[in-house]
Amino acid sequence: MAKLPVLPSGDEDDCQRTAIEGLGGVGKTQIALETAYRIRDVQPECSVFWVPAIDTTAFENAYRAIGQQLKVPGINEEKADVKALIKSVLGRESMGNWLLIIDNADDEKLLFGDTALADYLPFSRKGSILFTTRNHKLGLRLVESENHIIAVEEMSRDEALKLLGKNLKGSQMSDTRSNNALLEFLTNLPLAIRQASAYMAKEQISTARYLKLCNSSDEDIVKLLSSHFDDRHRYKNIQNAVATTWLISFQQISDHDALAADYLRFLCLLAGKDIPHSLLPPAGTLETVEAIGTLKAYAFISQQNESDSYDIHRLVQISMLSWLDGKGERQEWTAKVLERLNDIFPWPKHENQEEWIRYLPHTQHALQLRKRTDDEEATTGLLSKVGESFRNLGKYKEAEQMHRQALQLREKVSGKEHPDTLTSMNNLAGVLDSQGRYEEAEQMHRQALQLREKVSGKEHPNTLTSMNNLALVLGSQGRYEEAEQMHRQALQLREKVSEIR
Incomplete structure (x- = not known):
């Protein structure tokens, strides 16, 4: 908390701005709320105002409430420009010190699009604005300096255990190993922990039982992540489920950065760790940099230092798969991923x-x-x-x-006699040979040889390869005369083909 430079700076040319950023559900709002209470205690003469930037209505209603609290003339008039009035009032030095908290500043269109809510942010050297946002790019645009962005760090295991057990009985957390395994699965994410705790309290089940539900199937995990629960720390009209919280971010990305949305669809179908950049579908260099930047800005993916690989958050991955299912896109994107992998995998x-x-x-x-x-x-x-x-x-x-x-x-x-089928037959025979299962390998090589002779003729290179493979497996069984005969036959045919060419 000490890292947050939210008190008015006193700089005559500046109005202090700070952004708390992090993944949806990481606890940004709670940190902002705690900051508000601490400032009240440390500097009681400093006014603190809270404005949710969920939508235009919520923003304007909060501004109206500020105006009513400050008894701003004309604030209740039907045609009053509420946002402009509050911007003007808070810009006056006579207002004294104040802190304005803009919570959930996640939607770029809302802040900088047609509604341009950012234009109504006040400016005063005695004022300070604190934003909470999921979007690093938007946060940077609002505060204009990386030095004024505070990334929320992962909750410690002790803090996570305390939060998990807040609503549970001791008997529900008697299995220490399950407690830790569950928090590991939930990645110590506060919202996910509160959601899990609420579910366990409601259904009166232990952490061990909840962990089994999480490990049963992705479908069950999605249901658990999507289950609504009452949380007095969050807005009444907002769905509190982790998956639902992230769906909002998924939609925002789709609206603002189509390539980033496609990359997120692609990445969620891969293993979550160490995803090489080269696997991503090719696009323009600048577009790719911006798309990856968007996903990192929302903390959906991470990149270690300057490595060429990414990790995708496990719970984000599961929620994203559910999103694809809901939109009927999972089959389409699975096919795209398989096609891309087949193209690039040597x-x-x-x-x-x-x-x-x-x-x-x-x-x-x-x-x-x-x-x-x-x-x-x-x-x-x-x-x-x-x-x-x-x-x-x-x-x-x-x-x-x-x-x-x-x-x-x-x-x-393709059918049993297709060349690709016979290649697959040859590959399987080879791995049987590698296991010392020579009789099975011999049988499969003979079958492949017969079909290749039938389809391509005795002198085709593929037929001669099958003949050579059969000779090798005969040799592995100690049947050297048969192996020699087969090798000689293959050699003679290869020489004959070479002479013709």
């Missing part, structure tokens, strides 16, 4: 491992959502690439699972 080799190893967790995550998309071409390609990645990493069971799914999907989409 065929895994040792020399490009540094590249594909970074894409692997995000591709796995996206593939888990593939039931919501009809883009089977991209899905099959990714299944094969992930399977080969696991094979290169020595994770043969996982590799087999991926290659089997790829083969099944290839057969369904």
Whole structure:
């Protein structure tokens, strides 16, 4: 609290402005409220005014209430320009010291668009304005200096435990491990903690039981995050649920920055940590910088120092997925993500491992959502690439699972004799061979060889590759004469093809 420079500065050329910024639900309003009470105690002669910037009506009603409190002439007249009157009154030195708190200054259109509420902010060297905002860019525009922006730090674990237990009985928090795990899941976010505490108090369940609900499914998590609860610390007409709070921000981003909104849709379908910038759909350099800046401004994503990767807040990710479901866009965006991943994910080799190893967790995550998309071409390609990645990493069971799914999907989409299907068959045989399951591998290589001879002919390069693979698996079984015969046959055919060329 001591960091907040909110008392009038006394600078004859300045009216002190400060912004408290942070993710929706992080406790900005509570900090502003505590600041107001402390200033009352420290400097009782300083007037403190509170104005919610939720919409034009709330802003104007708060200004009218200020005018009535100050007995401003004409404030109650039907055609009075209430905002202009209060700006004028607070701009007079005779008003003395004052602090004006503008809460929920999140909507750029409201403040700088047609309504231009920012034009009615007063100016006085004896005055100070404190904003709370979710939007760093907007906060910077309001205070004009990074030095006057205070980012709300994450609540400590002790503070979070105290907040969690405020409405609960001791028996509901008897499991210390569950208490800590739940706070870890809720990322120590005050609004999420109050919401969870209210739900547990209402349903009379323990933190352990609530944690199980959180871990059961994304659908259950969304329901919990969307459940309304009474919170006397928040505005009566505002929905208090965490998910609902963030939906407002999602909509604001959609209205102001279309590319940022698309990036948020894209990012929520990937694993939440260490998302490489290169995975994002390409766009103009300046547009990309501004879009990423918007998402960071709302604290929906974070970037460590000057790294080329991002993290997306876990609860934001879940809420965003629910938003996509509600708008009927999840299937469309799952397909877009799979297509982008398939385009950029290289065929895994040792020399490009540094590249594909970074894409692997995000591709796995996206593939888990593939039931919501009809883009089977991209899905099959990714299944094969992930399977080969696991094979290169020595994770043969996982590799087999991926290659089997790829083969099944290839057969369904293209038929058993399609070249791509036979490639998938060859990949699966290879991973069976890597596990020492030579008889199964042999059977699959023979099947692939027969079908390739039928489809492409005996002299086709793919057929000769299958012949060579079969020879290798025969050799692995100690059947050296058969292996030699097969290798000789493949060599003769390759020489024949080379001579013809």
